[in-house]
Amino acid sequence: xxxxxxxxxxxxxxxxxxxxxxxxxxxxxxxxxxxxxxxxxxxxxxxxxxxxxxxxxxxxxxxxxxxxxxxxxxxxxxxxxxxxxxxxxxxxxxxxxxxxxxxxxxxxxxxxxxxxxxxxxxxxxxxxxxxxxxxxxxxxxxxxxxxxxxxxxxxxxxxxxxxxxxxxxxxxxxxxxxxxxxxxxxxxxxxxxxxxxxxxxxxxxxxxxxxxxxxxxxxxxxxxxxxxxxxxxxxxxxxxxxxx
Amino acid sequence: xxxxxxxxxxxxxxxxxxxxxxxxxxxxxxxxxxxxxxxxxxxxxxxxxxxxxxxxxxxxxxxxxxxxxxxxxxxxxxxxxxxxxxxxxxxxxxxxxxxxxxxxxxxxxxxxxxxxxxxxxxxxxxxxxxxxxxxxxxxxxxxxxxxxxxxxxxxxxxxxxxxxxxxxxxxxxxxxxxxxxxxxxxxxxxxxxxxxxxxxxxxxxxxxxxxxxxxxxxxxxxxxxxxxxxxxxxxxxxxxxxxx
DNA sequence: AGGCAACTGATTTTCGAAAATCTTCTGACC
DNA sequence: GGTCAGAAGATTTTCGAAAATCAGTTGCCT
Numbered sequence: 355x356x357x358x359x360x361x362x363x364x365x366x367x368x369x370x371x372x373x374x375x376x377x378x379x380x381x382x383x384x385x386x387x388x389x390x391x392x393x394x395x396x397x398x399x400x401x402x403x404x405x406x407x408x409x410x411x412x413x414x415x416x417x418x419x420x421x422x423x424x425x426x427x428x429x430x431x432x433x434x435x436x437x438x439x440x441x442x443x444x445x446x447x448x449x450x451x452x453x454x455x456x457x458x459x460x461x462x463x464x465x466x467x468x469x470x471x472x473x474x475x476x477x478x479x480x481x482x483x484x485x486x487x488x489x490x491x492x493x494x495x496x497x498x499x500x501x502x503x504x505x506x507x508x509x510x511x512x513x514x515x516x517x518x519x520x521x522x523x524x525x526x527x528x529x530x531x532x533x534x535x536x537x538x539x540x541x542x543x544x545x546x547x548x549x550x551x552x553x554x555x556x557x558x559x560x561x562x563x564x565x566x567x568x569x570x571x572x573x574x575x576x577x578x579x580x581x582x583x584x585x586x587x588x589x590x591x592x593x594x595x596x597x598x
Numbered sequence: 599x600x601x602x603x604x605x606x607x608x609x610x611x612x613x614x615x616x617x618x619x620x621x622x623x624x625x626x627x628x629x630x631x632x633x634x635x636x637x638x639x640x641x642x643x644x645x646x647x648x649x650x651x652x653x654x655x656x657x658x659x660x661x662x663x664x665x666x667x668x669x670x671x672x673x674x675x676x677x678x679x680x681x682x683x684x685x686x687x688x689x690x691x692x693x694x695x696x697x698x699x700x701x702x703x704x705x706x707x708x709x710x711x712x713x714x715x716x717x718x719x720x721x722x723x724x725x726x727x728x729x730x731x732x733x734x735x736x737x738x739x740x741x742x743x744x745x746x747x748x749x750x751x752x753x754x755x756x757x758x759x760x761x762x763x764x765x766x767x768x769x770x771x772x773x774x775x776x777x778x779x780x781x782x783x784x785x786x787x788x789x790x791x792x793x794x795x796x797x798x799x800x801x802x803x804x805x806x807x808x809x810x811x812x813x814x815x816x817x818x819x820x821x822x823x824x825x826x827x828x829x830x831x832x833x834x835x836x837x838x839x840x841x842x
Numbered sequence: 843a844g845g846c847a848a849c850t851g852a853t854t855t856t857c858g859a860a861a862a863t864c865t866t867c868t869g870a871c872c
Numbered sequence: 873g874g875t876c877a878g879a880a881g882a883t884t885t886t887c888g889a890a891a892a893t894c895a896g897t898t899g900c901c902t
Contacts (some may be wrong), residue, residue, distance in 0.1 A: 404884095405883075405884070406883085416884085416885085420884095420885080435883060436885095437883090437885075438883085439883075439884060439885095539898075
């Protein structure tokens with residue numbers, strides 16, 4: 355069972371489900387679990403990652419854990435210090451904005467290229483992803499306490515964003531997009547419950563998604579990329595406001 | 599001895615010398631050595647990386663080797679297949695152009711930001727780096743057989759390019775620039791001897807570096823970034839021509 | 843001749859102990 | 873009380889053997 359599909363930096367746990375049934379090594383499993391927990395804030399920024407603690411938490415012995423940490427290190431989700439182990443990489447508003455702005459740079463370029471190359475299937479995937487997301491959001495509107503519902507919305511949210519750039523032919527742009535998505539999720543996901551409880555904002559988000567989609571489908575690259583950039587930055591502003 | 603300075607993705611072996619005297623773990627050493635050998639083409643594209651082979655070659659036992667490979671995997675220099683080990687990531691002209699174009703996207707943005715934020719020290723670093731590179735190139739012009747001389751030129755080449763974006767305040771752009779630099783070096787370094795023996799081209803390169811520097815120093819971002827993009831793509835064209 | 847199962851050898855991955863290193867505590871000295 | 877050296881305990885990293893898996897070969901059956 356190859357890992358080529360599973361090894362793009364920043365690949366989400368959802369996308370990894372396709373190979374979950376395959377023979378993922380223990381280190382691969384550890385990598386995914388830890389990455390998820392870092393992104394969700396369950397492993398806190400700057401938290402030391404002691405091996406006995408990780409062994410208790412995840413049930414893996416040290417070697418797979420170390421391999422997973424080596425990968426997470428290269429993705430800047432953990433920081434290694436020789437002889438003194440690993441800790442979760444810190445977060446900050448500066449880092450958040452750096453990640454957002456870099457993500458804007460990458461994803462607007464990926465969107466531009468998708469708009470150039472996209473075909474009917476690509477358009478269909480966008481429409482379908484938007485539809486699923488929108489319905490899911492509406493069905494669970496204001497439901498800020500149902501974990502499974504929120505996970506479903508998040509999964510569809512991810513699929514929607516990914517579908518926009520689905521026709522981009524640059525492997526590097528797609529990989530970096532996924533990497534930066536993960537980084538920015540570290541700021542957004544811990545605030546999910548609060549954001550989802552904000553009904554008017556939730557409605558706004560849906561509108562923004564639709565505007566991005568519409569501009570994309572009529573192949574208006576300038577408008578689509580502007581809307582995407584604004585959407586990403588608006589989330590940053592919201593997070594900044596909440597964090598104080 | 600912290601590894602924060604040593605862990606930026608794609609950091610070159612030269613920059614790592616600053617921490618070489620520190621207590622680098624065996625896995626860190628393995629990572630650096632293997633990365634260098636992959637970039638230099640000594641570990642060939644698509645070559646399986648057998649652990650006994652690596653143990654013989656580098657003198658490390660399996661655990662540090664595995665950790666190093668995990669890092670290289672996240673940097674797309676090796677490909678992992680569950681239960682079947684690792685192999686060096688393949689190269690292709692398509693991949694080269696993807697890496698070059700993505701590098702152009704990242705580095706032109708980094709240069710734009712450096713031009714906005716750069717101060718006298720930054721300018722001084724550029725001038726000094728250009729001077730050192732140019733002198734080194736002239737001193738070793740046409741010397742395509744002296745390894746040490748070529749390494750010196752390459753080191754200075756790297757320092758020059760890095761100095762251009764030295765005043766960029768985005769950690770992400772700097773890290774991604776280093777990562778993409780490493781990727782594109784996989785195509786350039788194996789052809790170094792041939793390129794350095796091409797005297798007229800070598801003189802041209804020097805001229806291009808100067809033009810980029812001059813535009814940067816007068817803060818003409820549009821010209822500087824155009825020249826940088828053209829420089830990077832010209833190298834791609836040269837490689838494409840040689841490879842057939 | 844082709845297909846399949848079992849076996850053998852090669853290779854990868856994991857395990858846990860040993861070695862190495864760091865951190866904290868204790869006791870002696872000023 | 874403060875400082876320093878040594879000891880003890882905690883933690884990390886590495887090692888190499890065992891367990892797990894893969895790849896190739898052999899033998900049997902149709």
